[in-house]
Amino acid sequence: MAMNAQGRQTRADAFAATDAPTFTGNKALQIEEDLIFEIGDFAGTGVDLPEPAAKESRLGDMERTSAIGLPGLSEPETMRHYVRLSQKNYAIDMGPFPLGSCTMKHNPRLNEKIARLPGFADLHPLTPEAQCQGALEVIYALETWLKELTGMPAVAMSPKAGAHGELCGMMSIRAALEARGEAATRTRVLAPESAHGTNPATAVQCGFTVDEIPADKTGRVDLAALKDMLGPDVAGIMVTNPNTCGLFERDIRAIADAVHEAGGYFYCDGANFNAIAGKVKPGDLGVDAMHINLHKTFSTPHGGGGPGSGPTVLSEALAPFAPVPYVVLEDGAYALVETRRAAKEEGESAKSLGRLTAFHGQMGMFTRALAYMMSHGLDGIAQAAEDAVLNANYVLARLKSEMTPAFDGYCMHEALFNDRFLKDTGVETIDFAKAMIDEGYHPMTMYFPLVVHGAMLIEPTESESKRELDQFCDALLSLARRAKAGEADVFKAAPVHAPRRRLDETAAARKPVLRWTPPVAEAAE
Numbered sequence: 001m002a003m004n005a006q007g008r009q010t011r012a013d014a015f016a017a018t019d020a021p022t023f024t025g026n027k028a029l030q031i032e033e034d035l036i037f038e039i040g041d042f043a044g045t046g047v048d049l050p051e052p053a054a055k056e057s058r059l060g061d062m063e064r065t066s067a068i069g070l071p072g073l074s075e076p077e078t079m080r081h082y083v084r085l086s087q088k089n090y091a092i093d094m095g096p097f098p099l100g101s102c103t104m105k106h107n108p109r110l111n112e113k114i115a116r117l118p119g120f121a122d123l124h125p126l127t128p129e130a131q132c133q134g135a136l137e138v139i140y141a142l143e144t145w146l147k148e149l150t151g152m153p154a155v156a157m158s159p160k161a162g163a164h165g166e167l168c169g170m171m172s173i174r175a176a177l178e179a180r181g182e183a184a185t186r187t188r189v190l191a192p193e194s195a196h197g198t199n200p201a202t203a204v205q206c207g208f209t210v211d212e213i214p215a216d217k218t219g220r221v222d223l224a225a226l227k228d229m230l231g232p233d234v235a236g237i238m239v240t241n242p243n244t245c246g247l248f249e250r251d252i253r254a255i256a257d258a259v260h261e262a263g264g265y266f267y268c269d270g271a272n273f274n275a276i277a278g279k280v281k282p283g284d285l286g287v288d289a290m291h292i293n294l295h296k297t298f299s300t301p302h303g304g305g306g307p308g309s310g311p312t313v314l315s316e317a318l319a320p321f322a323p324v325p326y327v328v329l330e331d332g333a334y335a336l337v338e339t340r341r342a343a344k345e346e347g348e349s350a351k352s353l354g355r356l357t358a359f360h361g362q363m364g365m366f367t368r369a370l371a372y373m374m375s376h377g378l379d380g381i382a383q384a385a386e387d388a389v390l391n392a393n394y395v396l397a398r399l400k401s402e403m404t405p406a407f408d409g410y411c412m413h414e415a416l417f418n419d420r421f422l423k424d425t426g427v428e429t430i431d432f433a434k435a436m437i438d439e440g441y442h443p444m445t446m447y448f449p450l451v452v453h454g455a456m457l458i459e460p461t462e463s464e465s466k467r468e469l470d471q472f473c474d475a476l477l478s479l480a481r482r483a484k485a486g487e488a489d490v491f492k493a494a495p496v497h498a499p500r501r502r503l504d505e506t507a508a509a510r511k512p513v514l515r516w517t518p519p520v521a522e523a524a525e
């Protein structure tokens, strides 16, 4: 495959990749886009400023001696470049985003409107408390909602992603063990085989070793096996519920009791809270710490590296170790407890583990999440969870005739399939996913969880209507039939309608080329 210096497929190659090559390389109104440096020259500029009158430079030897190397484009050229780039993103606003374990749901425009109110959006994080009472009230109100929804007594608001919330929870557990004088002996953390990669990574980051809890044949934690693994060296467990196979851990109370009896703590990965929000309170299940991905459950946009927010709720046992800062309400005014010392004076959080981030958390995500909660109400949040589970089961039931579910029975918010239906067709999960792109669908999550062979994990969320779900299911059923009918060639070639075909995703991830370098000839100028 011909590549340019940036490792991108060149336009000539894009020609060859299509059956109907065009002079420009564009496909109808899908327009090819070069890097901004490749479009313009370095001489032109979008703004014409009058030549300044000759003046002696005051920069001395700091004056620039070489060209600055900014691309020179006219204003419309610049505008078009960025608008075209923006259109290359697939988004939940364009079509279904069936990624499992990600909860890609509709983000109501109301949230955006509220988050953009200048009183929230333009606040500097160092604004004096007296001048940002409204913003502090938003944080305080969101804390209250999160504690109410989870039935937990405390919440740390500053973590900026799910994984960061895990770090917060596991650091709290370690701090609690240190306070008990058991940090040196309790060094093992147990996590199911199906766990999201961030779980073991977090535990290791906090200095623990990780052992895998085997799954039973229904795809859930094997309770007997877990009990055998517990002992005086166990710091705690990390369990996702509903789990990454889209199944509710029915033994969750027994799991929590066994872990507590053995002197450990129960970290629950709350990334799948969308399935149970308003229906079950994790506090009632014996959870000690759980992060909530505001950017999944509470509708704020995520993906593409955008901002996340992972507030972490803590049980009575872990609450004293919660990080600063946090908001308190005193005599009708909101205040931030910002330092460990202040927390000590406060008498509340003498053992706080300190600060996790520079400031108070992701304010924009907070405002969006609170707008979502207040516009839905508790009953609306419960309804969303019910609809999400109903939609996933509808997909499961419809696809069952041609595709093979990984486990028997109903699912929660996501439907998990294995690749058994593709056996002997010559088509693999990756080919199936690429063919979905030609049908205009973003693929589902592939090859995760690892416990299921050739896994395909579909999470429609409550956002999709029956009409959307039916079209999606019809497309997948048609693909499954074509795979079985011996059309492997079509799958191996897919995607044929996308601007790029199959890319070396591993190389892109491992050796990303993030910096444009001028072609050699021009650099010499």
Ligand SMILES: *Cc1c(COP(=O)(O)O)cnc(C)c1O
Binding pocket: 101, 102, 161, 162, 163, 164, 196, 198, 240, 244, 269, 271, 272, 293, 308, 309, 310
């Ligand atoms: C998304 C997810 C995480 C991590 O959350 P981020 O916000 O991406 O850091 C952890 N566990 C599970 C099960 C998830 O789906």
